[in-house]
Amino acid sequence: MEPLELRRAVAAGRVTASELGLRVDDVVVIHDSDRVALSLVPCGVLARVAPLGQLADSEFEVEVARRLADVDAPVAELEPRVDPRVYVRDAFAISLWTYYGPVESEIAxxxxxxxxxxxxxxxxxxxxxxxxxxxxxxxxxxxxxxxxxxxxxxxxxxxxxxxxxxxxxxxxxxxxxxxxxxxxxxxxxxxxxxxxxxxxxxxxxxxxxxxxxxxxxxxxxxxxxxxxxxxxxxxxxxxxxxxxxxxxxxxxxxxxxxxxxxxxxxxxxxxxxxxxxxxx
Missing domain, CATH: 3.90.1200.10 (Aminoglycoside phosphotransferase (APH), C-terminal lobe)
Structure with missing residues (x-):
């Protein structure tokens, strides 16, 4: 994202999580492309923030995750402390996921x-x-x-x-x-x-x-x-x-x-x- 848009995306992710009762003292940008992935600290949440034009894609992703959770698929989980849906703020679509800390060993x-x-x-x-x-x-x-x-x-x-x-x-x-x-x-x-x-x-x-x-x-x-x-x-x-x-x-x-x-x-x-x- 452009620097200004990235700052707005970070703010949207932070405020959305905070208003849902999650503690956010810091935000770390994990990935920055056409949408961004943010690590929210210390609540242990990964926020995916996309332009509102990608709302349908974000909603589709959440639906896929919801259905796969029911069949024990090896996929990242949606954040269990909030409703499993896409939130809209300041022209961004925001979904909240469990944050998994990296493990250094390679996958064989x-x-x-x-x-x-x-x-x-x-x-x-x-x-x-x-x-x-x-x-x-x-x-x-x-x-x-x-x-x-x-x-x-x-x-x-x-x-x-x-x-x-x-x-x-x-x-x-x-x-x-x-x-x-x-x-x-x-x-x-x-x-x-x-x-x-x-x-x-x-x-x-x-x-x-x-x-x-x-x-x-x-x-x-x-x-x-x-x-x-x-x-x-x-x-x-x-x-x-x-x-x-x-x-x-x-x-x-x-x-x-x-x-x-x-x-x-x-x-x-x-x-x-x-x-x-x-x-x-």
Whole structure:
């Protein structure tokens, strides 16, 4: 967020929690992008604060968390001392979660795969109206194909991303027999190592698709520990995921830190992933 908007977001998170009876002496910014994550001290709460334009996404995330809590999924919990809903203040949508202090040890590939196996099993137990992964691909494709939305994307990169997004999306979705609810983006940044064990966060990306779409976000070693995974499909999904990631970075209004580096690196990763699939 821009500095002024960030200060307003921090204030909105602090006041909202305080008015709900939670003690807030300090606020630490954990993550700052198009929405922010705030550690509220000493009440032990994580506040997710997003512009009001993302209200629907925030409400969807809270609903996913509520339903997964009922089936013991390995996910971060909503703050139990307040109503499990999204609060609106000063043009921000605010949700409150349990804060988990970091555990320094790394998550082994087998443990990573176990979390995804248990999470996918939990997702099969709930009924939720979630978008198909191809809807997300279509959103990325709109950014690529609209020069006003991505004015700095060079023509070779635009062609690469457009062809990859449209071609792989169609190929992967051709057979939907194995589709189910997914996390959507279970990359290492969304898997916390906690004293309760590894927990998934950022549940707003929940969508439908093959389990390989989720596995493609994890380190490559993880797929070998997930029984029944199609490794060729994982590689194709990884190329598609890098194409989506790259498409978001070339948006005119993208706010990811170190965006210029990831613009170039994203295109490089797409080419490498396509070569790995034999599609370069």
């Amino acid at each position: 590939p087998a443990d990573y795969a176990d979390v995804l196996l248990r999470h996918h099993a939990a997702l099969r137990q709930i009924d939720l109206d979630a978008p198909h992964f191809t809807d997300r691909v279509a959103g990325a494709l709109r950014e690529v194909n609209d020069r006003e939305r991505s004015p700095e994307l060079p023509d070779p990169g635009r062609e690469l991303l457009s062809d990859t997004l449209s071609g792989l999306s169609a190929a992967i979705s051709a057979e939907k027999a194995g589709d189910q609810l997914l996390h959507g983006e279970p990359h290492p940044g969304n898997l916390l190592n906690t004293r309760r064990g590894p927990l998934l966060v950022d549940l707003a990306t929940c969508c439908r698709g093959p389990i390989e779409f989720d596995l493609a976000h994890a380190p490559e070693e993880v797929g070998a520990h997930y029984a029944g995974a199609d490794h060729g499909l994982i590689h194709r999904c990884r190329a598609l995921n890098w194409a989506m990631f790259s498409a978001w970075r070339w948006r005119r209004d993208d706010q990811m830190p170190d965006r210029d580096h990831w613009r170039a690196e994203g295109l490089t990763r797409v080419r490498a992933a396509l070569d790995r699939c034999g599609l370069g």
